[in-house]
Amino acid sequence: xxxxxxxxxxxxxxxxxxxxxxxxxxxxxxxxxxxxxxxxxxxxxxxxxxxxxxxxxxxxxxxxxxxxxxxxxxxxxxxxxxxxxxxxxxxxxxxxxxxxxxxxxxxxxxxxxxxxxxxxxxxxxxxxxxxxxxxxxxxxxxxxxxxxxxxxxxxxxxxxxxxxxxxxxxxxxxxxxxxxxxxxxxxxxxxxxxxxxxxxxxxxxxxxxxxxxxxxxxxxxxxxxxxxxxxxxxxxxxxxxxxxxxxxxxxxxxxxxxxxxxxxxxxxxxxxxxxxxxxxxxxxxxxxxxxxxxxxxxxxxxxxxxxxxxxxxxxxxxxxxxxxxxxxxxxxxxxxxxxxxxxxxxxxxxxxxxxxxxxxxxxxxxxxxxxxxx
Amino acid sequence: xxxxxxxxxxxxxxxxxxxxxxxxxxxxxxxxxxxxxxxxxxxxxxxxxxxxxxxxxxxxxxxxxxxxxxxxxxxxxxxxxxxxxxxxxxxxxxxxxxxxxxxxxxxxxxxxxxxxxxxxxxxxxxxxxxxxxxxxxxxxxxxxxxxxxxxxxxxxxxxxxxxxxxxxxxxxxxxxxxxxxxxxxxxxxxxxxxxxxxxxxxxxxxxxxxxxxxxxxxxxxxxxxxxxxxxxxxxxxxxxxxxxxxxxxxxxxxxxxxxxxxxxxxxxxxxxxxxxxxxxxxxxxxxxxxxxxxxxxxxxxxxxxxxx
Numbered sequence: 001x002x003x004x005x006x007x008x009x010x011x012x013x014x015x016x017x018x019x020x021x022x023x024x025x026x027x028x029x030x031x032x033x034x035x036x037x038x039x040x041x042x043x044x045x046x047x048x049x050x051x052x053x054x055x056x057x058x059x060x061x062x063x064x065x066x067x068x069x070x071x072x073x074x075x076x077x078x079x080x081x082x083x084x085x086x087x088x089x090x091x092x093x094x095x096x097x098x099x100x101x102x103x104x105x106x107x108x109x110x111x112x113x114x115x116x117x118x119x120x121x122x123x124x125x126x127x128x129x130x131x132x133x134x135x136x137x138x139x140x141x142x143x144x145x146x147x148x149x150x151x152x153x154x155x156x157x158x159x160x161x162x163x164x165x166x167x168x169x170x171x172x173x174x175x176x177x178x179x180x181x182x183x184x185x186x187x188x189x190x191x192x193x194x195x196x197x198x199x200x201x202x203x204x205x206x207x208x209x210x211x212x213x214x215x216x217x218x219x220x221x222x223x224x225x226x227x228x229x230x231x232x233x234x235x236x237x238x239x240x241x242x243x244x245x246x247x248x249x250x251x252x253x254x255x256x257x258x259x260x261x262x263x264x265x266x267x268x269x270x271x272x273x274x275x276x277x278x279x280x281x282x283x284x285x286x287x288x289x290x291x292x293x294x295x296x297x298x299x300x301x302x303x304x305x306x307x308x309x310x311x312x313x314x315x316x317x318x319x320x321x322x323x324x325x326x327x328x329x330x331x332x333x334x335x336x337x338x339x340x341x342x343x344x345x346x347x348x349x350x351x352x353x354x355x356x357x358x359x360x361x362x363x364x365x366x367x368x369x370x371x372x373x374x
Numbered sequence: 375x376x377x378x379x380x381x382x383x384x385x386x387x388x389x390x391x392x393x394x395x396x397x398x399x400x401x402x403x404x405x406x407x408x409x410x411x412x413x414x415x416x417x418x419x420x421x422x423x424x425x426x427x428x429x430x431x432x433x434x435x436x437x438x439x440x441x442x443x444x445x446x447x448x449x450x451x452x453x454x455x456x457x458x459x460x461x462x463x464x465x466x467x468x469x470x471x472x473x474x475x476x477x478x479x480x481x482x483x484x485x486x487x488x489x490x491x492x493x494x495x496x497x498x499x500x501x502x503x504x505x506x507x508x509x510x511x512x513x514x515x516x517x518x519x520x521x522x523x524x525x526x527x528x529x530x531x532x533x534x535x536x537x538x539x540x541x542x543x544x545x546x547x548x549x550x551x552x553x554x555x556x557x558x559x560x561x562x563x564x565x566x567x568x569x570x571x572x573x574x575x576x577x578x579x580x581x582x583x584x585x586x587x588x589x590x591x592x593x594x595x596x597x598x599x600x601x602x603x604x605x606x607x608x609x610x611x612x613x614x615x616x617x618x619x620x621x622x623x624x625x626x627x628x629x630x631x632x633x634x635x636x637x638x639x640x641x642x643x644x645x646x647x648x649x650x651x652x653x654x655x656x657x658x659x660x661x662x663x664x665x666x667x668x669x670x671x672x673x674x675x676x677x678x679x680x681x682x
Contacts, residue, residue, distance in 0.1 A: 007480030011469065018468045213464035213525075216428050217481045218453040371449070373430045 004219050008227025012201075016231060022197070026235050030189050030242045037185055038251050043177045045141035050074035051086045051098040056105035063153045064127070068099060073141050083130065090132050097142050098130040113150060126150065171256075171339045179254070182247035183338040184307040186240060186266070187327045191273055191301045192294075194236055198277025199290040201228045202369075207287060215371040222366050229274040236270035237263075244338070257337035261344045265337055268354040269330035275361030276326065282368040301327035329353050379442070381406045381533050381564035382427060386436035389422050396422040398587040399436070404566065404580065406532075409559050411578035412568035413672060419587040420568035421461060424535050427566070428458050441533055454482065457531035461538045463518050467511025471502055471521055474510055475528065482529040496524040500554065516547035523551070527558065534558065536567040540574065552577055572669045583675045590675035599666045604628050604674045605648045606666045609637040611659030621655065629673045640670055 016022060054061050069076055078095060080086040086098040102108070108126045115123045129146075133139040172179045202224075205211045214224070240262075247253040255262070276297065284290035302308060304318055305327040311319065322328040329350035336342035344351055382404040389397040397419040404410045412420040425431040427440055429449030438445040441455055465474045472493065479489035497503050500520040505513070510521060519539060526534060536555075540548045552574070555565055567578065575581055575595065582592040591598055609617065614637045621630040621639060628640035641648040649661050 003480050003483060003485055007477050011466065011473075011477050014473060015466065015468050208467075209460060209462040209464045210466060211464075212430070212460045212462075213458065214481075215430065216453065216456070216458040217478070218450070218483070219481050371430075372432065373425060374432060 001220070001223060004223045005227045005230070008219070008224060009230045012228060012231045016235075026193065026238060027242065029193055030185075030239045031246065033189055034182065034185060034243055034246050034250075037181055038178050038247070041177060041181050043137060044175070045137055046072050048074045048096045048138060048141065049077045049094070051078040051080050051089055051095040052076045053080045053083055053086050053098060053100045054105075055103040056101050058106050060109055060153060061101045061105050063155075064101065064105075064148060064150075065099065067148055067153055068145060071145060073145060074099075086130060090130065093132075096132045096135075096138050099127060100130060101127040109150060109154060113154070176251075178247075178251045179339065180335070181307075182243065182251060182253040183334045184305075184331055185247075186243050186334050187269070187305060187331045188298075188302050188307055189239060189243060190236055190266070190269060190330070191327045192298055193239060194232060194270055194273035195277040195280065195297055196291070196294045197232050197235070198229055198274045199280035199284065199294050200287050202278065202281035203284050203287050203290045206285075212373065215373075221369040221371065222362075225278055225362065225365055225369070229271075229278065232274055233267070233270055236266065236273075240266045253338075255338050256341040257339075258341075258343070261337045261342070262334070264344050265330065265333040265347070265351065268351055268358070269326060269333075271358040272326035272330075272354045272361070275358050275365060278365040279361050279368070282365050297325075301325050304328065306331045326354055326357055379406050380404060380439070381408075381441060382410075382566065383439040384427075384436060387423070387426060387438055388434050388436050389419075389426055389431060390434045395587050397426065397433075400582075400584075400587075400589045402582065402589075402592075404564065406564050407559065407562050408579040409555060409565045409567060409577070410580045410582070411575045412566070412582055412584055413570065413572075413575040413668075414568075414584035415570060415676075418584040420584055421537055422587075423584070424458075424537050424566065424568060428456060428535055454529060455532045457526040457529065457534045459522050459526040459534070459536045459539055461541070463510075463522060465510050465518075465522060465525055468509060470507045470509055471497075471513075472506040474521065475525060478525045478528050484529065492528060496528060499557075500524045501550075515542035516544060516551075519543050519547070519551065520554075523554065527563075531563065533564045534566070536565065538568050538570070540569070540571065548574070572667070572672065576668045583672055585676045591671065595668055595671075598671045599668060602666050602671050602674050603643045604640040604666070604670065605643060605645070606664050606670050607639045607641060607648050607652055608633075608662050608664050609639060609652075609656050609659050610635060610662075611656070617656060617659070624655070626651075631673075638664075638670075640673060 052065060054065065065076065068074065074097060076099070078089060080089065080098070083098070083100050086095075086100070089095050090098065105126060108124055112123055112126050129142050131139055131142045169175065205214065244253075244255055248255060277294070280290055280293045280297075284293055300321060304314065304322040305311075305325055306322070307327070311322060311328065314322065333344070333347045333350045336347055337344070380403055382402055384400060384402045387397060387400045387402070388395065400419075400423060412423060414420050422431065426433050426438060427445070429445050429452060432446045440448075440452060443452055466477070469477065475493045475496065476489060479485065479493060484492060497506065500523060502517070502520060502524065505517065510518065513521065519542065523539070526536075540551055543551065555567070559565055567574070569575055579594060580592065581595055581598060583590045583598075593601070614632055614635075618630045618632060618637055621627045626642045626645055628642060630637055630639045632638070639652065641652065645651045649663060652661055
């Protein structure tokens, strides 16, 4: 039995090492994705193109515009004569938001200060933001500009605004998105490459006609499966190394947890992804079908696993689907280990889930794989 | 085990794909130690039959016994005793000759020195020495075929299936290949080979002519030629194309095919005197009755449907 597993394993490694394209993908996919996601995904919204309708045009209004621009959230790229013109510009997509300061801005500024100081219920706003609210990230970034320090605008000493509750940010005090993205990227990239490689592995043998010979030999399905996935465990670890290493050097993502916990969590996830690929390969008839099924798994793994959006914020149904994906469990574990220095023991539910998934997957793949052509 | 025991025995072997009967009620009795041929055009059920006999496909109905074991059921037990060379090259293009053979040896449980010795033996036997490190994908058709045969016989099977083994091979290599088959046969290996070449079929000890999934005839090539249901007359002369058109409309003419400057006419056996019967039809041309060839047998069996 072992002889046959090793025979298949060595054959796979030799074929893999001669397949330059695949070999390149093993290294390039994590690198390119890391660059893309690391630089592109940023929830700190900055430099939104914005328009200005300043009907007051006083030193006060200019001071407010300057204060807003200093936040760097918006760049005032255009000036409009009326709110209608500005609205049309939003519709055309030229700008994301418009700051409208009415002609009586100076008057409003004064009454606003006086009234809010006396605790009146209705306080007239001094101006208005008109926002393209279709992108919620943009909308909430502009919402952050609702409170401007009007005292400073008027050149008076500012009243201290006190928060009621103090916030202490653990693990990512600078609030850098990339710190959360890079460990999550491990889950996405491993899902992509592991599932893709193994799902193609058996289908390729079938497509190229090798399978017809192989199934007339004494090789057993389980031996074939194990020999096929074993080389990719190494591939998976190479990718984990590339992502965390580059993430650390390029983006300063800390690796706080123990490498043993990280390796164990990754191993479990690699196993789960590989068996998922095997199950796909026993269903798919062609490599194209295998690829399509991989994408079918990959998309929810990116969108629902907690990589992009917080798991807790999703509706219940989506959470159930997410629970069924190995990526969700790994995402939880790897963020816990890398960012919060957790141990695998503390994450045993997710670890056990991945083990269960692997066993079930291997069982299904072995049972579904028939040494027959019909 | 005696030499006369049957290696393959089937009764009513049938396989349908949907409404298509790929193999229909085929009875076979193939003695051990012989080379047996499946002769037939493409799509006649040769490959499907071989796949059923190797346990790759289950028969829709019918009984199959291979080396005394019943199929389906004994596939795994038979794996070590049978070898199979697929129609399409099924070893790995991006592995070298030796790597492919080592892989196959390991799969059959042969490792280390034993495997090395056996592989050396095969390299020598199949004239692959000096090409050990060449990638299988870059070899010629004949070399690939010899490598595939080496892989299929590595574990010294008692029964060897070859599915159109010479379709991508030049005539000289084909001769050589058949010499190797007779070598294997002489040490007791039973060989079942499918082909659509008449000259190859003629080399077999026994033969089954398959057409549209059915067995039309079987026996040794000599017997088949002697017991043929038609007689062969060759016509020499002018205007053979027109004559051919005219003769093929005759219900008693099975086929008329031009061979060089002669027209080979198959006349049904119920015509007692084919020469006298044909003379008024061919005018001034010269008639000679000749011995039937295997191709004539094939044409007779298949009713002339596959040879124009």
